[in-house]
Amino acid sequence: MSSIPSPILLFGDLYVSKNNILAAKRKYPNLVWVIKSATKDSLNDIRAVVGTSSWDDSEKVVLIQELPNRKNVREFLLDLAKNCPAKNKLIIWDSNNEIGVDHKTQTIEKTWAEFVSGINQIQGAKVINNGDQLTEKDSIDSVNIVIKKFENEGKVIEPRDAKLMLSIVGYDRGMIESEIKKMCLTAPDHITPQFILDNAFPTSKESLFYKMANAMDSGSYESCIDMVERFLSGGTNHNFIAEIVVKKARWQLAATHLWYSGLDWSNISGKLMEMGKFPSAIWHDFQIGSSEKKVQSETYQGPKGILGYLSENQGIPERIFKIKIEEEKEPKEPKKSKDGKTAKVKTTRKGAEVIPMSFMADQTVDFVKNRIVNANREIPLDDLKERVLNRAIKVYIFVQNKLSEIRYGENPDQDLQEMLAAIVNTRII
Amino acid sequence: MKVCIKQSMLMESLNKGAVAALSDDAQQDTSTHALLIKSIKITADDKNFVVESGTNFMTVKYSVASKEEDGISVKESGCVVVPAKEFYEWTKNSGDSNLKIELHKLPNPEVVNTVEDSETDDSRKMTIKKIGVVKLSTAKKEKSNKTAGVWELPCYNPSELKEIIYGTKSEKQFEIGGSQLIDALSNVGFVPLAKDWEKYMDSISIQVHDKNLYFAATDGTRCALYKVPKDEIVEIQSEKPLLIPKSILERVAKVINKDDKVSFSYSEDRIYVTQPHLKMRLASPDKTVIDKFPNIKLLLEKKYVDLVEMNRACLNDLLIYVSIVNSSSALFTFKKEDNTLIVKAVSDGGKYSPIAKKADSLDLSQDARLIWNVGHLIDGLKVAKSDNIMLKIPENLKSVKVMGKDNENLIYFCMVVENHNYDDV
Numbered sequence: 001m002s003s004i005p006s007p008i009l010l011f012g013d014l015y016v017s018k019n020n021i022l023a024a025k026r027k028y029p030n031l032v033w034v035i036k037s038a039t040k041d042s043l044n045d046i047r048a049v050v051g052t053s054s055w056d057d058s059e060k061v062v063l064i065q066e067l068p069n070r071k072n073v074r075e076f077l078l079d080l081a082k083n084c085p086a087k088n089k090l091i092i093w094d095s096n097n098e099i100g101v102d103h104k105t106q107t108i109e110k111t112w113a114e115f116v117s118g119i120n121q122i123q124g125a126k127v128i129n130n131g132d133q134l135t136e137k138d139s140i141d142s143v144n145i146v147i148k149k150f151e152n153e154g155k156v157i158e159p160r161d162a163k164l165m166l167s168i169v170g171y172d173r174g175m176i177e178s179e180i181k182k183m184c185l186t187a188p189d190h191i192t193p194q195f196i197l198d199n200a201f202p203t204s205k206e207s208l209f210y211k212m213a214n215a216m217d218s219g220s221y222e223s224c225i226d227m228v229e230r231f232l233s234g235g236t237n238h239n240f241i242a243e244i245v246v247k248k249a250r251w252q253l254a255a256t257h258l259w260y261s262g263l264d265w266s267n268i269s270g271k272l273m274e275m276g277k278f279p280s281a282i283w284h285d286f287q288i289g290s291s292e293k294k295v296q297s298e299t300y301q302g303p304k305g306i307l308g309y310l311s312e313n314q315g316i317p318e319r320i321f322k323i324k325i326e327e328e329k330e331p332k333e334p335k336k337s338k339d340g341k342t343a344k345v346k347t348t349r350k351g352a353e354v355i356p357m358s359f360m361a362d363q364t365v366d367f368v369k370n371r372i373v374n375a376n377r378e379i380p381l382d383d384l385k386e387r388v389l390n391r392a393i394k395v396y397i398f399v400q401n402k403l404s405e406i407r408y409g410e411n412p413d414q415d416l417q418e419m420l421a422a423i424v425n426t427r428i429i
Numbered sequence: 430m431k432v433c434i435k436q437s438m439l440m441e442s443l444n445k446g447a448v449a450a451l452s453d454d455a456q457q458d459t460s461t462h463a464l465l466i467k468s469i470k471i472t473a474d475d476k477n478f479v480v481e482s483g484t485n486f487m488t489v490k491y492s493v494a495s496k497e498e499d500g501i502s503v504k505e506s507g508c509v510v511v512p513a514k515e516f517y518e519w520t521k522n523s524g525d526s527n528l529k530i531e532l533h534k535l536p537n538p539e540v541v542n543t544v545e546d547s548e549t550d551d552s553r554k555m556t557i558k559k560i561g562v563v564k565l566s567t568a569k570k571e572k573s574n575k576t577a578g579v580w581e582l583p584c585y586n587p588s589e590l591k592e593i594i595y596g597t598k599s600e601k602q603f604e605i606g607g608s609q610l611i612d613a614l615s616n617v618g619f620v621p622l623a624k625d626w627e628k629y630m631d632s633i634s635i636q637v638h639d640k641n642l643y644f645a646a647t648d649g650t651r652c653a654l655y656k657v658p659k660d661e662i663v664e665i666q667s668e669k670p671l672l673i674p675k676s677i678l679e680r681v682a683k684v685i686n687k688d689d690k691v692s693f694s695y696s697e698d699r700i701y702v703t704q705p706h707l708k709m710r711l712a713s714p715d716k717t718v719i720d721k722f723p724n725i726k727l728l729l730e731k732k733y734v735d736l737v738e739m740n741r742a743c744l745n746d747l748l749i750y751v752s753i754v755n756s757s758s759a760l761f762t763f764k765k766e767d768n769t770l771i772v773k774a775v776s777d778g779g780k781y782s783p784i785a786k787k788a789d790s791l792d793l794s795q796d797a798r799l800i801w802n803v804g805h806l807i808d809g810l811k812v813a814k815s816d817n818i819m820l821k822i823p824e825n826l827k828s829v830k831v832m833g834k835d836n837e838n839l840i841y842f843c844m845v846v847e848n849h850n851y852d853d854v
């Protein structure tokens with residue numbers, strides 16, 4: 001007799017659960033598998049299938065899936081699991097994801113708790129919880145999961161890159177696992193952001209942005225066109241891609257301007273990451289250190305803070321603001337983390353443009369530095385600065401105009417191609 | 430090619446020779462070779478009129494002699510490859526008339542599809558070419574109702590179809606009457622699953638036991654065996670078991686002539702089925718799959734003792750009655766003392782109250798209390814032709830053997846059901 005335990009209750013992530021079943025099929029190739037649906041098949045039929053042995057004495061596994069959220073079915077399955085003939089094996093798979101887990105307490109929701117514990121109490125039973133979908137709220141957990149899974153495959157990934165991986169692949173546990181398995185077939189021992197950008201399958205909303213931005217930073221028009229064609233054929237609209245190009249041009253312009261203003265290349269990337277933070281006068285003050293900026297800006301967050309800053313520091317009369325400030329709740333004490341440190345105060349305004357990940361700022365700076373500035377070193381520095389800034393402004397205005405044409409024009413393919421040609425063009429006049 | 434042929438004669442040829450191309454396998458094919466798989470090849474010369482078609486699972490070749498008296502007149506020898514479904518529909522809708530099939534070659538073949546031939550190492554390109562059009566015309570010559578129609582279909586290059594050699598090196602397995610094959614299929618064909626990923630529970634196994642030829646089918650919990658009557662077997666040359674998917678065997682049964690003998694041969698994972706005028710090549714699963722189908726010896730050599738002989742209608746009546754509540758299991762209580770059988774069914778999920786029906790005046794050989802699958806027994810009774818049914822049980826009571834009193838060709842085994850709901854009934 002095979003050593004497969006019975007009954008088995010499988011729930012949680014569908015992909016991982018499916019993998020468990022496939023692994024069992026591979027491990028026990030001589031078992032006869034019968035699949036039944038607890039929703040579509042009658043309970044009598046399921047009982048008969050589980051209660052009937054094979055005439056040639058071969059062992060049988062009955063896989064019951066599609067569990068409905070019905071009390072009588074739960075009771076039936078529990079009874080079936082308790083009375084399954086020894087010769088037959090029973091696997092109950094919650095393929096409809098009905099068994100929920102409370103995120104806060106990590107316990108099974110009340111409706112199913114009794115059923116799961118009932119199965120657990122059967123001698124020889126095995127309950128496999130493959131976990132729920134990860135959420136962005138659990139970002140630290142998610143990052144750790146990614147790191148752990150790469151570790152299991154013998155690869156190392158930095159937390160920052162694990163975060164990038166999540167941004168591209170999304171938070172679906174099964175998708176993450178399958179992507180990591182696929183990537184590890186060809187991955188270097190130390191996973192780089194470039195490898196992730198090149199190989200991770202984009203499923204999240206943001207991934208398209210990362211992939212496009214990465215193609216533009218490569219400076220290759222062909223790569224950009226190839227990427228655009230892939231996205232367009234996948235159903236992405238022209239406008240969405242054009243907005244990414246404009247955003248990228250804006251970052252290039254910001255990076256160029258910072259260099260033009262005299263900032264050292266090594267500081268530009270950090271400065272770009274401060275984009276979108278309020279108040280800009282504090283964040284863009286070269287005299288203050290970054291920790292001091294944080295402290296100073298904290299006072300001016302929230303509607304009252306913004307209003308206060310604009311009226312007191314900038315001298316804009318309060319009367320011109322038409323913001324209706326609703327009764328604010330008493331400001332909570334900033335939460336303290338386990339190690340006693342105060343939690344971060346968000347300084348980014350809602351809707352303000354920020355560069356989501358620091359490697360993207362690095363790539364933008366690299367593009368301006370290596371592909372434009374270093375390629376034109378023969379030009380005197382002052383002249384070069386003028387011309388590089390001039391290029392960035394022209395590119396930005398051009399792509400911005402093209403974005404309008406895409407919105408209202410008739411040849412979006414052509415407009416998009418021209419936008420890409422402009423943004424990867426490194427010539428300066 | 431230029432042929433005049435009677436509609437009825439062409440229809441018969443297509444019903445046999447085009448069966449592979451008209452099957453769902455072919456018509457739903459989306460591979461790069463789909464155009465050819467969905468087509469039939471018609472070859473005509475002064476000797477034969479041949480219709481051929483093929484898929485990965487089955488190829489068929491049907492040939493008849495080109496005789497004017499049979500309604501086939503070959504004016505010009507040749508070969509065409511035309512879309513099967515369209516050609517079949519045209520023939521069917523042409524009514525009882527004389528049909529003219531004429532190939533008009535294009536001066537330059539047109540490439541209609543270019544595919545990579547993945548089987549070749551150098552990945553050379555294979556093209557499907559349209560070499561011409563087949564002009565189709567009908568002429569009905571009834572006195573009061575003369576009609577004439579014209580149509581045309583593309584003709585693909587016949588040389589793009591691989592020549593099939595029908596079993597020159599194959600080892601003959603057995604030869605039986607065509608009607609026996611049809612009977613066998615109708616007797617065991619109700620058992621296999623519609624689809625089995627392991628590929629043996631949706632198939633029919635042909636095995637030899639004790640010099641008898643058996644067709645066997647199982648879904649794991651029951652097994653139907655059909656013993657081909659000895660006088661219908663021309664010869665058994667090999668005891669190697671064969672396994673043929675039920676859906677393919679059904680197609681074979683559909684095209685064979687029931688009055689002719691049909692011969693089965695085996696060679697290199699292929700089964701060849703031949704009759705006069707008809708040749709078929711069927712895909713066979715590999716040996717590991719064939720061996721998965723249990724040896725019927727396990728059942729045939731097991732000792733079963735008579736439990737009861739019952740009128741088929743009476744037993745059927747009991748089963749149908751209790752199936753209202755549970756068609757998957759029921760408790761059968763045989764009481765020798767008063768020669769009665771009580772069938773009782775209870776339902777899971779609390780939907781119905783228990784149901785029971787009794788039959789008396791039976792001649793029981795022993796007491797027994799068994800849970801059987803009602804639906805499985807009903808299925809067996811449908812194909813058992815006899816008026817009286819014999820139920821036999823083994824010593825361990827784990828199964829039931831169902832046989833017709835006057836029909837020992839069909840032997841049907843069902844396993845008992847373990848259902849604790851009947852413990853207290």
